[in-house]
Amino acid sequence: MHRPRLVDAMEAAAPGQLSLVSAPAGYGKTLLLAEWAHQHTDATAWVSLDADDNDDRRFWSAVLSALTSCAAVPEDSAVRRLAVPGRPSRDPAFLAAVVNAVDLLPARVHLILDDVHELTAPDPLHGLADLVRDRPTALHLVLAGRSDPRLPLSRMRLNGEVCETRAAALRFSMREADEMLAGTDVVLRPDQLRLLVAQTDGWAAGLRLAALSLREADDTDRFLTDFAGNSRAISDYLVDEIITRLPSGTLEVLRAVSVCDPLSAPLAVTLTGRPDAGEVLDRLEHDTSLLLSAGEGRTWYRLHPLLRSHLLADLRRRRPDLVPDLHRRAADWYDGQGHPVPAIGHARQAGDSDRVTQLLRRNAVSLIADGAYRVLRETLDGLGGRFLAQDPWLALLAALVDVETGALAAADAHLDCADSVWPAEPRPELTALRVLVHARRVSLTGDPVEMVQVTEDLGAASGEHHGLAVIGELDRALALLTADRPAEAQAVAEAATQRARLWAQPYLVARGLTVLAAVESVRGNYRRMVALAEEADEVVPGADWETTAGAVMSSILRAYGALLRAEPAACLDLLGPALGFGDAPDDAPLDAVEPTARGLRGAALVDLGRVTDGLDELRRARTRTVDHPRMAATSAFLASLEYPAATLAGHREVARTVADWVEDSLGPTGDVVLLRAQRLTAMGRHSGAAEALRPLLDGTLRAFVPWAVLEAWVLDCRLAVLTGRREHARASLNRALEWSEATDVLRPLACGPTEVADLLTSLLGSFDTREPIARRVLRARLALSADETRVGLTGRERAVLDLLPSQRSFGEIASELAVSPTTVKTHVRALYSKLGASSRREAVDQARHRGLLFPGPS
Structure with missing residues (x-):
């Protein structure tokens, strides 16, 4: 290479x-x-x-x-x-x-x-x-x-x-590893390649030996889950080339410390009982690079992952009795250093339930404030129902984790369990946790009035527990927002977020940012909404954030921003956490999440040309809102998406049902006025439609959905074109572009009527400072008009795809196309990526499903 x-x-x-x-x-x-x-x-x-x-x-x-x-x-x-x-x-x-x-x-x-x-x-x-x-x-x-x-x-x-x-x-980079594997006829998906590079840490010999083993593996994913254990070639190489060359004393130190990753010199001393253990680690780093120091002050070490896996397996074979004791020593050391997460992890690996319970009691509040819900979930599941049934504190912790991850049926069961063993004189922190869990539970399914009531005294109930107090304040802010009191919601959320920053609680800072982003969405500041949601994701990246209610809110708001920017595919990608939230078999859909997520998904599908599927999603979202009313803005939002989609599809009865529903729900608001004007336009009553729009355009009526004003200017422009008022049409178009530029909302123009798009095209070059937003709108419209099944294949990829259904090997395909086998493998990997496939057969099936290949036998 x-x-x-x-x-x-x-x-x-x-x-x-x-x-x-x-x-x-x-x-x-x-x-x-x-x-x-x-x-x-x-x-x-x-x-x-x-x-x-x-x-x-x-x-x-x-x-x-x-x-x-x-x-x-x-x-x-x-x-x-x-x-x-x-x-x-x-x-x-x-x-x-x-x-x-x-x-x-x-x-x-x-x-x-x-x-x-x-x-x-x-x-x-x-x-x-x-x-x-x-x-x-x-x-x-x-x-x-x-x-x-x-x-x-x-x-x-x-x-x-x-x-x-x-x-x-x-170390080999992802690109270099991919190139090496290509030379050995091994083709991996990007996620598989990423896992392999992480497990080998870019070690060239490890990658090469992995390639040899992968060619014989029946199940690539299973093989990669325990690469070090599954590859005899790796084990033999480690023993022959590295381990047998180490002094026996050094090897014993490495076996003992292999239970920890990373590790420090003091921790190594605790694990090995050798005062010189830190010197051994330092010498190994400088002399062999088998360890690398990292972290602030370079006081922490990491063993090469494959070497550590081998040493740990060797330790379990030689001294199975020693492994639990080493984990207990590590747990006590981390606990003494004030690091509860690794302390709990090692206590669990030691199989010491009493130690785990003690650590949870001492550290639960800080873990909640840090957003360590994944650790809490795994730890509580590991303890089992017997411990939770006897301890209200543990049962409430389990309920809080359930609520935060959308498992409401399990949350209710754990709340009942806590009530069944509730003490006659509960400690203040136990009462505070009970109040918080109940409020979090109501926030996902309760009505706005109940939400405001149950969050009234959350901050006071939390007492000296700063983390619980901030969580309570953020729940209060959400309740106020749900009750259409955004100014109060913003004040409470800003104060809570500032407290979280002051107490260095990044998870709660991220939660606060998502609440503030939700406030901006109600106010129509969509650019700021997306910026705050993205900042929240950056504050706490990783699994501890991705499965929580805060991350779900962030994903919904970023998806909303993508939809409004006329990026429906990006909208669908961003909705993943929200659509998977609270999807346990026993749980009903969450009122706080499901209608909005379904509405966004439905609108994105409509914009991608899948109108029937999109309308079905929008109908389900509306039905959930009808059955469980929460927020007027949600009703207005869903109606503003479903009504034009139903009209576009020619479903007049559905459109009429939507219009009647939202008018009954909201009364005379700007959102209702817009739908009425759209209805009159569809009936050919253009003057009546223009008259109906006036209260929304002049600000007399407020719309719950701020971008309804942009929709109104687009409709006003269309009505002016249809009635031959070109100057009026141009003025309305300018107002629409002004709104679009200020709010970063393109969808009403990019998905808007043909008459408006034609006028915009004809006036290009005359918009002065708004020329960039005009061109951006047209680019978005052009992108949306592309065939949704088009994958964007190059000519050579197209040629390779045509030959994939055959029984030819990659070498035979290369000969037929007069290219090298490596080139064919490169095109195959690109096809896998574009088609979302992980094998040759799956790529062929996907291509046929998308109409890229004629049906026929594989």
Whole structure:
């Protein structure tokens, strides 16, 4: 493989610098040197060292032989006349003669000493140190090995005398790993490739051995779930090339610390009982790169993941009795350091339920405030029903986790369990938790009046528990917003978010940002809405956030923003967390989530041309809102999406039902006025429609859905075009563009009537400062008009796809298309990605389903 970034790193060595390539076995050191040396063939001398080179005369004979074989060393050079004495490394005259002879060379020579870790004898090490110290300017010395040579590297680094390439740089990137696997007929999906690179940490030998094993694996996904355990080749390589070369004491330290990842020196001392354990780790990092330090102050270490997996499995085989004890030691150490999550994790792995329960009691409030719901869920599930049935605190914790992740049936069961064992005189924190859980439960299915009532005193009930108090305030803000009191909601949410920032509680900061984003959505500041939702996702990335109610709200708001920007495909992608929230078999759909998520999905499907599917989703969303009314804005939002979609599809009865429903629900609002004007327009009553729009356009009537004003200007423009009032139409179009630019809402124009789009096109070039938004609208409209089944295949991908249903191998397909097999594999991977497939058969099925292939046998 060609790895130009590493070759460039080798080229970066300045004159006079020593180049050091240091990494454990299998990182591709020798291959890198070979690729780099190929660019300097005539000026490179190469010595591959082994244990025999600890003979001092043999070492120097090899060095001189390599130099005299180099074309850059002239025939009359003194280098060719040097004789090796009995103990060359202890002979100052000989060493001086070598330096002087090389220094007289007419051009720079690169001397590569590969596998320098093999040098362990005092004499050759002394001679090498002298050569490094007195190296002539004409010599570029390159040392490569599995560990650092015994040289004063720290001082040399300080003086800028070393150019280093270490394991971190030699790791394969995703692209490089993909290229390597392609050369072995292994094609992986992007997620599979990502997992493999993570498990191997980019280790070249690991990737290569994985490729050999994957060619024989029946189930790629299953194989990758336990790569180290499933690959005998990996195990053998680790033992032969790394583990057997470690001193027994060092190996025992590594086995003991393998229960932790990452680990610090004090933790290693606790696990091993050896005061020098930290020194062992530090030595391993500097000498072998088997560990890498990381984190603030570089005080934490990480073992290579495959090596750690092997060591831990070996420890379980050799000392199964020791593993639980090591986990208990780790749990106590982390607990003492104030890190409850790893403490609980190790207590669980030790199988110590009493220790787990104690840790939960002490740390539950902080874990809730930190949003560690996944940890809480796994821990409570691990304890089992017996512990929860006896302890109201644990039962309430389980109920809170259930509510936060949308499992309402389980939440109700846990609340009942807590009530059944409720103490006569509960502690204040227990009462506070009960009030909070009840409020969170109501917030997902209750009506607005009840929500406001139950959240009234949440902050006070939480007492000194700052995290619970902030959660209560945010629930209060949501209740106020649901009751159409956005100004009060914003004030409460801003105060709660500020408290969360003050107390350094990032999860609660993220929750607060999503509530503030929801307030902005009601106010029509959609650009700010999306920015706040995205900021929330950045504050707490990862699994602990993605499965919570806060992340669901963020996904809905970002999907809403995408829909309004006329990006329906992006809208559908963003809706994943919301559509999967609260989907346990026993749970009813959540009133706080399901109608809005379904409405967005339905509208996105309509915009993508799947009108029937979209209308079905919109009808379901409306039905949920009819059965369980919550928020006037939700009704207006759903009606504004469903009515035009039903009209577009020619379903007049459905459209009439929607209009009647929203008018009964809202009364005379701007949203109802807009629907009435759309209805009159469809009936051909253009003047009546224009008159109906006036209260919305002049601000007399407020709309619950702010972008209804933009819809009104678009409709007013269309009515003016239909009645021949071109100047009025242009003025309305300008107002629509002004709204679109200010709010980042494109959909009413991009999906709007043909008459308005034609006028916009005809006026391009005359909009002055609004020219960019006009062109952006037309680009969005063009994108929406594309065939939804079109995948965007290149010509070569199209040709490969046509041959995939056949029984031809990739090599035979390559021959037919007159390209290389690697090129075919590259196109196949691209097809898998574009079609959402993980195998050849699935790609063919998907292509036929989308109309890209004629039906026929595989």
